[in-house]
Amino acid sequence: MAFTIRGKNFQAHEDFHLEASGLTVIIGDSNEGKSSIFRALRGLVRNELGAHYLKIGSKKMEVTLEIEGHTYSASRTRSGSTKYLIDGSDKFTSVGSNIPEPVASLGLGEIELGKEAIDPVFAPQGSGQFLIEEKAPALNAVLGAFSSTERLERGKREANSQASKLNSEASTLARQLQQVEERKARLAALSSRALDIRASLSSLEKEVSRQESLVSALEDLIRSATALDRLREAVSRVAVPSTTDAERQLRTLIAASQATAAAEQSARLRTVVSGLVVPDTSALPKALDTVIRLDVLIPEQQRLKLNKAWFERVAAMAQTWSQIVSDYALFKAVRGAHDQVLALQGTSASKIAEVIGEKQQAVEAALQRIDLLLGREKLLAQLAAAMESALALRGSLVEVDAHRTTLQSRADFLEAEFTVQRELEYRIAHQVTCPGCGEQFIPDSEEGEHHHAISGSAPTGFAPGSVGSQSHRRAASGAPA
Amino acid sequence: MRQVQSEVKVIDERRQVLLREQSVAEHRVSEAIAKLKELGVENAGDLNVADLAALRDKTREALTQNLATVRSQIAEANKVFAEYEAVAQS
Numbered sequence: 366m367a368f369t370i371r372g373k374n375f376q377a378h379e380d381f382h383l384e385a386s387g388l389t390v391i392i393g394d395s396n397e398g399k400s401s402i403f404r405a406l407r408g409l410v411r412n413e414l415g416a417h418y419l420k421i422g423s424k425k426m427e428v429t430l431e432i433e434g435h436t437y438s439a440s441r442t443r444s445g446s447t448k449y450l451i452d453g454s455d456k457f458t459s460v461g462s463n464i465p466e467p468v469a470s471l472g473l474g475e476i477e478l479g480k481e482a483i484d485p486v487f488a489p490q491g492s493g494q495f496l497i498e499e500k501a502p503a504l505n506a507v508l509g510a511f512s513s514t515e516r517l518e519r520g521k522r523e524a525n526s527q528a529s530k531l532n533s534e535a536s537t538l539a540r541q542l543q544q545v546e547e548r549k550a551r552l553a554a555l556s557s558r559a560l561d562i563r564a565s566l567s568s569l570e571k572e573v574s575r576q577e578s579l580v581s582a583l584e585d586l587i588r589s590a591t592a593l594d595r596l597r598e599a600v601s602r603v604a605v606p607s608t609t610d611a612e613r614q615l616r617t618l619i620a621a622s623q624a625t626a627a628a629e630q631s632a633r634l635r636t637v638v639s640g641l642v643v644p645d646t647s648a649l650p651k652a653l654d655t656v657i658r659l660d661v662l663i664p665e666q667q668r669l670k671l672n673k674a675w676f677e678r679v680a681a682m683a684q685t686w687s688q689i690v691s692d693y694a695l696f697k698a699v700r701g702a703h704d705q706v707l708a709l710q711g712t713s714a715s716k717i718a719e720v721i722g723e724k725q726q727a728v729e730a731a732l733q734r735i736d737l738l739l740g741r742e743k744l745l746a747q748l749a750a751a752m753e754s755a756l757a758l759r760g761s762l763v764e765v766d767a768h769r770t771t772l773q774s775r776a777d778f779l780e781a782e783f784t785v786q787r788e789l790e791y792r793i794a795h796q797v798t799c800p801g802c803g804e805q806f807i808p809d810s811e812e813g814e815h816h817h818a819i820s821g822s823a824p825t826g827f828a829p830g831s832v833g834s835q836s837h838r839r840a841a842s843g844a845p846a
Numbered sequence: 847m848r849q850v851q852s853e854v855k856v857i858d859e860r861r862q863v864l865l866r867e868q869s870v871a872e873h874r875v876s877e878a879i880a881k882l883k884e885l886g887v888e889n890a891g892d893l894n895v896a897d898l899a900a901l902r903d904k905t906r907e908a909l910t911q912n913l914a915t916v917r918s919q920i921a922e923a924n925k926v927f928a929e930y931e932a933v934a935q936s
Binding site: 548551552555558559562565566569570572573575576577578579580582583584585586587589590591592593594596597599600603605606608611612615 | 913
């Protein structure tokens, strides 16, 4: 194995450079620095560059090994620690007392055999050949290590058997694993297909739902549109005739009939009124006053002068009436006596008969007088009737006056009716119907300001092409007349 | 005159009934057009009955095809289930 080692400020060497390959022998006098090179190499590969190796008077030593295409460089100062630079990398500048792994991988370290450690690379100065002068414990450890190869072979065979068995199991497991993988692959494929089917069904479901709704809505629209067309056609064919003109004509007819009837009634009323003689009651108040005065003056001389005989008869009647009253009192007395007679019990029959006879005579006389009085009573009744007739006459005169007042008010009312009827007759005779708007109006009047009718107006409409119709059209359109 | 007026009134009432029915039909048409707009047919109001019927038939055909596709997908899904059962039991 060829290598090159260089160093600076290492022990006595300020700067050394050695290239070695194969068997290399360093010879020289004592204290020339032969072992120093040895120590420098060992110090580098085993991180044993102590501060005592630093050349006196120098501050920093450095050792560099070039081997197998790599460069391993170690340096340190007196107070610091060893810093490695491997192939230019300062990754191992702080390794402490450890050997950097790239350096350890050179395999130039000690070998530990159990409790013993041997150094097949660097022998102490003055020592013999490797393992020849090794101490017994170390030699035994080496030999024991070599003697363990039989166990190693046995172990190797056992290991091979185990390995074979494990390989068989591994093959079985591999086959099972392959089957599982295949099953997994099939399941994955099935899962993928299922997912695809699910996605497809989901989208199809939405589309199917939409299409079903669309078909239903279209059928609804077709039905509704067809029904609507039929209804519109039916409505357009159903024409409600207008009765406005007929009603207007009927109203006109009715108005004309009413006017005719009113005119006839007014004519009859005129006849009645003209034939109604309102009694001249101008003299009635005076006559009534005269009667009242007469009534007041009955007991007086003027009354007597007017009907002295009548007064005498009344006086006679009054006198007779007094007599009647007294006779009646007598009659009551006789009756009372008669009752007394009846009430007399135990009275002798002759006495009773005597009394009865006397009383009978009185009663007969009274009865005669009563007969006379009855005739007088008739006279009084006649007098009362005459008085009542006078009073009735007075009441009749009052009624006649009231009747006169009523007739006068009735005549006023009829006059007003006549006036209304005359106006209605005039309106019916002169109103015209506008063919444009159907409104009825009287030309040459206030309501005729916006309507123009030809003279000798017809009851309905204007003659076609007439000025009136043209004026109406101009008025309707807002154009100047 | 009264008879004529009563007859005219009957005709007018019947016409009013027709108008009410027409209003109801127009409302239904409006609702159907609004529903079709929600479903993506924007010009439903501009189509006549024949066009609507053609659209309906076309949609029905597409629906039938989609249903057939759904059935095939369902059959495919059943196959997948059967294969899964076979794999699960193996």
